Amino acid sequence: MDFISLGTFVQLLVTGISHGCLYGLVALGFVLIYKATEMVNFAQGDIMMWGAFIAYMLASKLGFSYLPVVVLTIFLMALFGLVLERTIIRPMIGEPPFAVLMLTIGLGFVLRAVAGMIWGHDEKEFDTPYSIDPLVLGQVSLDYEQLVVVGCTILLCLGLYLFLRFTRFGVAMQAASQNQLAAAYVGIPVRRVVTITWCLSTAIAAVAALLVAPLQLIYPGIGFVVGIKAFVAAIVGGFGSLAGALIGGICIGIVEQFVGYTFEGAYGETSVYVLLLLMLFIRPQGLIATLQRKKV
Amino acid sequence: MRFVLKTKYTQDINLFLHNGQRFWYGLLMAALILAPFFLESFYVGELTYLFIWVIAGAGLMLLIGYTGLVSMGHAAFMAIGAYAHAVLFKLGVPFFPSLLMAALISGFLGAIIGVAALRMTGIYLAVATISFAFIIEKVISAWRPVTGGHRGFIVPEPVMFGVDFGSDIVFYFLCLVIVTAVMLLVINLLRSPIGRAMVAVRDSEISAQAMGVNLVQTKTLAFTLSAAFTGLAGALYSHKIGMLFPENFTILLSIKLLMLVVVGGLGSVHGIVFGAMFISILPQVIAILRDFLPTWLAQRRGLEPLVFGSILLFFLMYEPLGLYGRWVKIRSYFTQFPLYRKATFKRQKSYLRTERVH
Numbered sequence: 001m002d003f004i005s006l007g008t009f010v011q012l013l014v015t016g017i018s019h020g021c022l023y024g025l026v027a028l029g030f031v032l033i034y035k036a037t038e039m040v041n042f043a044q045g046d047i048m049m050w051g052a053f054i055a056y057m058l059a060s061k062l063g064f065s066y067l068p069v070v071v072l073t074i075f076l077m078a079l080f081g082l083v084l085e086r087t088i089i090r091p092m093i094g095e096p097p098f099a100v101l102m103l104t105i106g107l108g109f110v111l112r113a114v115a116g117m118i119w120g121h122d123e124k125e126f127d128t129p130y131s132i133d134p135l136v137l138g139q140v141s142l143d144y145e146q147l148v149v150v151g152c153t154i155l156l157c158l159g160l161y162l163f164l165r166f167t168r169f170g171v172a173m174q175a176a177s178q179n180q181l182a183a184a185y186v187g188i189p190v191r192r193v194v195t196i197t198w199c200l201s202t203a204i205a206a207v208a209a210l211l212v213a214p215l216q217l218i219y220p221g222i223g224f225v226v227g228i229k230a231f232v233a234a235i236v237g238g239f240g241s242l243a244g245a246l247i248g249g250i251c252i253g254i255v256e257q258f259v260g261y262t263f264e265g266a267y268g269e270t271s272v273y274v275l276l277l278l279m280l281f282i283r284p285q286g287l288i289a290t291l292q293r294k295k296v
Numbered sequence: 297m298r299f300v301l302k303t304k305y306t307q308d309i310n311l312f313l314h315n316g317q318r319f320w321y322g323l324l325m326a327a328l329i330l331a332p333f334f335l336e337s338f339y340v341g342e343l344t345y346l347f348i349w350v351i352a353g354a355g356l357m358l359l360i361g362y363t364g365l366v367s368m369g370h371a372a373f374m375a376i377g378a379y380a381h382a383v384l385f386k387l388g389v390p391f392f393p394s395l396l397m398a399a400l401i402s403g404f405l406g407a408i409i410g411v412a413a414l415r416m417t418g419i420y421l422a423v424a425t426i427s428f429a430f431i432i433e434k435v436i437s438a439w440r441p442v443t444g445g446h447r448g449f450i451v452p453e454p455v456m457f458g459v460d461f462g463s464d465i466v467f468y469f470l471c472l473v474i475v476t477a478v479m480l481l482v483i484n485l486l487r488s489p490i491g492r493a494m495v496a497v498r499d500s501e502i503s504a505q506a507m508g509v510n511l512v513q514t515k516t517l518a519f520t521l522s523a524a525f526t527g528l529a530g531a532l533y534s535h536k537i538g539m540l541f542p543e544n545f546t547i548l549l550s551i552k553l554l555m556l557v558v559v560g561g562l563g564s565v566h567g568i569v570f571g572a573m574f575i576s577i578l579p580q581v582i583a584i585l586r587d588f589l590p591t592w593l594a595q596r597r598g599l600e601p602l603v604f605g606s607i608l609l610f611f612l613m614y615e616p617l618g619l620y621g622r623w624v625k626i627r628s629y630f631t632q633f634p635l636y637r638k639a640t641f642k643r644q645k646s647y648l649r650t651e652r653v654h
Contacts (some may be wrong), residue, residue: 109605
């Protein structure tokens, strides 16, 4: 292994953290759904991909400027979540969890194929007002895009934490997840909670999409890989914990960058999966454990 | 409906319940034995593919349908079986030992994943297996001296005792024998304490444990057997496709296998065969569909994944018991006519309670 200069080290670290934040952000989307409904949404990455395409279409085809694009994308994606929940997820409430898991796997395939048919398979670029020359600090040059990702992720996480911890609706969501029947008995509108959770989650996916779009080229397959890595992030962090998802995401982001640098890029992605399997052998409950043995 | 009056205890363990079943399955067997002498070689080849899917499906059905562990990376075990067999066979290991070794190697790796899977359920396992599949794909493409990487690996013609197994008809009968053996094994396994333990684990881990089922043993065994069957299918598959590429064993194959068990009907042995028939016919149906669809849609890439995904969605939402479940409903409609009630097969909803502490 060559000696890594400080500049490269910091740069890899920041790239790793920003990618990790992205994984964490996608993970937040399905951790939220998991927390509220105990369903696992495997299509979260593909929903994010749709968000990226919608943003791209609004910006380049319809000619909106950046801020309206952001607002409209988030709004449209929340609407998308509503439609998704009404048509596909609601009939599955009360079904075994693995049926929902497979359902969302199928949904991911459909979303990817439809996106490919609508927008084509070639890669598209998405520019933002902050896609300018990188910030240079001595040997280190940092892209603003990456810094924005980190900043937004921290803000969003904090917001979500406060929302779940202190608002009436957040507590209702937690109650609905702990015991649907009991929550319904005490007057929580469980169905509505589920619907709004999906809207919220797809809105978060939209934010992730708006952040990922300037960093990478947009193509239909973008969501799948990011989605899987987000799952790895959530598992490494401990499924069902918001902070865990973020920490896990940052961990795998950094590992991926450094392994990719050391082995000339080829094994960066694979290292993530190896890390996951190692983690499952050593500490299957994740860094922040939220699962315990079920009591009968 | 036919009621069988059991007068001996041995009747309980008969493979076939009554003579009607004996007749129909016998007829099926006879048809399958005679088929290659009457059918064109294309259809013989298709039937062979069907047998291979049945073997792979049997493996996945044991895991998903009977033990309740979802694997999204079974293409990896098929790849391991295919490459292990092809490489061993090329090194000079005789055909059958090589086939057996492929199943064993695949089963061994399955056992390792199974151990990791012990404390996992649902999503953890799905992501772990999908990661495993990605790793295997990478290993195959990177380990060029052995696997040939992306340039492919030519599977040598199987010749044994002077008999060329590569010829369509001989290979057909080889697959027929293996598929029959695998199905008998699966049926008997499911009637044995091991199979019962698997079903118990699927329905409730806690209750199973309380009844004295060894969770560790059962899950690991289920994973090992599942991987071994799928590996065996992969080994046979390698001869059928002739040339191995890492691209043969991607996530799309895993999804295809998943679709096999879901569409066939989770938790039924018949479902394996129905599912295998379904995915064998599907590519042809899609090809025919392309002729009828407007060209702007038919020529697009991604029609196949779209159809795969939609079918998965459709079955999970409207017919979670799959084709076999539909068949049972149709059958009971006629046997109980005119007393059939729709509510007989109504699914029980269960409301979730979390396992999390906060």
